Amino acid sequence: MHRIVEFVGCTLIEGTGREPMENATLRIVDGRVAAVWQGPERPGDQREPANETLQMQGKTVMPGLIDAHCHISYGEGKTAEEVDVYGGAEWSAVRAVWNAQKVLQSGVTTFCDPGSTWNVAVTCRDAVNNGMFAGPRIFAAGRHIAADGGFADYFPTWLGMPVSAEGVLCPTAHEMRREVRRQVKNRVDLIKISGDSQAQDTRQDVGPCFSDEEMSCIVATAHDLGRKVTIHSRYAKTVAAAARAGVDWVIHASYMDTADIGLLLDKQIPICPTLTYTANIVQHGRDVGVDPNYIETKRRELDSLVETQRKAMESGIPLMAGSEAGFAVTPYGQWHARELELMVELLGMTPLQAITAGTHINAKAFGWDHEVGSLRPGRWADLLVLDGDPVSDIHVLGDPGRISAVYKGGVAVQRTMPMPSRRRMGHERSLTVSSMPLNR
Template identity: 75%
Template structure:
């Protein structure tokens, strides 16, 4: 027997950008959306009575939100060592599935992990998909592929790249292609490139850590095996090289040359600005002891992000919404929707456009637009019931008191708060640290 859920009487925002549907009913059959209609205009093929009817008059229903930048393996670390070394893979994996439930409870029914220590994101994804633990749908990458002197190659040269690190060091094109093949063997959905060079931190006119041939070789190898590719790319020359190489989306593009906006627009390469991490350091860094010099650095980056991406949006570059949750300044379950707010507050996007970026826009970039991201027939019944109208006040999305219910595949999510976190011994020793991983 089919299980039928109906959410009735709500204002429906379907995630496509179309005008909201007033007094709407959403019908979910066996976890998939079957139909939606207004008033009493029930379709003939929806005549069978529902097993459960949720009365949502005066409420708003939106698609389950998607965070395109959430590092579930990082464990809210304060330093590179805490993220990359301490704890081991077993602890990181158990902690990840526990934290993933916080993400789900906040209304984010899917997320992309664009770079994981060990292979934790894939493990977390598979544990959730098998029904072992509650959590969002996860689009999972492995370790960042980094060249010598690249962004993720931040440990001393004499130490090299630990096997636990978020990055994996590849010094030749053949090593990079081999790493792509190995990651695909280990079941990743996405390949992440660590594109910026450390030289760019001192001279923004310097080039990326990889040659054009190396970057294109990674993209070609991944695409040939049916995988998407994204790239950490703050600086102008890295962004342009990535677009030419054919990456599926770029992350940050903080200092993108305005002259290259047309390149991204013409190729329809989406940008995931990831402002939340940067804005949190700027706005709250002094309260938690972040180095004032680093706060100034992030203020300059935020200013540049806002300037260049206002122009990107005007030009028609697709935008994605990702918070970079997983650090001490972006804890799980608390800041995911802040990126959507910043798209409205800082980038000047209309609330509807920001919601589309965080639903169908993100899903389209992943290649998931026939599964999630909008409330259209045939897609999974992932949705959120809100007490309020996010088109009038986008902050509704981040207010836990106004998130009345979350559904994943038509099943209500248990939103009972998870137990308080108990710190492990190595974390207690680090609790006094106020350093933030320089990213």
């Protein structure tokens, strides 16, 4: 016995960039899209009556959002110590599945976690897939593969990198290959490279923390084992090296040399700029205690990021949409749709282009476009029902009051908005030795 649900009379956004369909019917059979048609005339092969018919006049139906950059293990930390050291594996995992509910209720039905402390993202994914907890579909990475002096190598050399950290130090090509194999054994979907070197923070003319041979070693090993690869790469030489190595997408590309756009374009390597994280630090960083000097650094980065991504978009490089949710400045469930708003406001995308970035293009980068990211037949019926038209006003997606319903696999998501707040525990925060000023 099939379970058939029909959404009738809606404005339907497919997700692939096609213009919205007015007076549309969406037919769902056993949780997947079976057919879409316009007007009252029913296709001849869709005669079996529906178990449930939902009248959607005045509503917009579109694919659920996909956030390509959401760190579910980070717990909205303010410091590297909070993210990498405090909390513990058990607490981080429980906290992650709790936060995943907030992400789903906000309209994000799939996300990629490109870098996790412990193996929390994989654990959260499996708990959701097993029906133990409500949450989005998760495309999960493990710890960033890092080299000495690289972006994720935050702590002093004498301390090393804790086993809890978001990164794992791999000093040789042998260790890099072994770490990829270890992560695949531990069921990751994605390998994350921490590509930038700390030297690039002061000299952008220097290179990444990996040689071309080392980076190619990581990518080739991951691809041989059937896994995608992404890379943290703000600086120009890291982006170019990543393109030569054949990564599946690059993250940030804030200072990419426009002369290297052709490298990504030739291979159709997408960019996930994560405008939201940088813009939120600039606009809201003071509210969560961000150092004013760092805010100014991020202000300069945002200017470069906008200029670079406009040129990338105009050249034809696909842009992905990711918020970098998981930090104090990007809390779960609140900012996921803002990436689409910023793509419209700062990059000059049309709302429909931004919606496509936040649905189909993200799904295609993951290799999941035959399962999610559009409302084409055969895909999971992961969708949003909206009071309003996001093609006319992209801000509709970020307004919880305009989200009438969220469906995952054709089943309505229980939305208790807002979710209850939780108290941050002492063991998940950096320790304050003294709050007294030094000069007394």
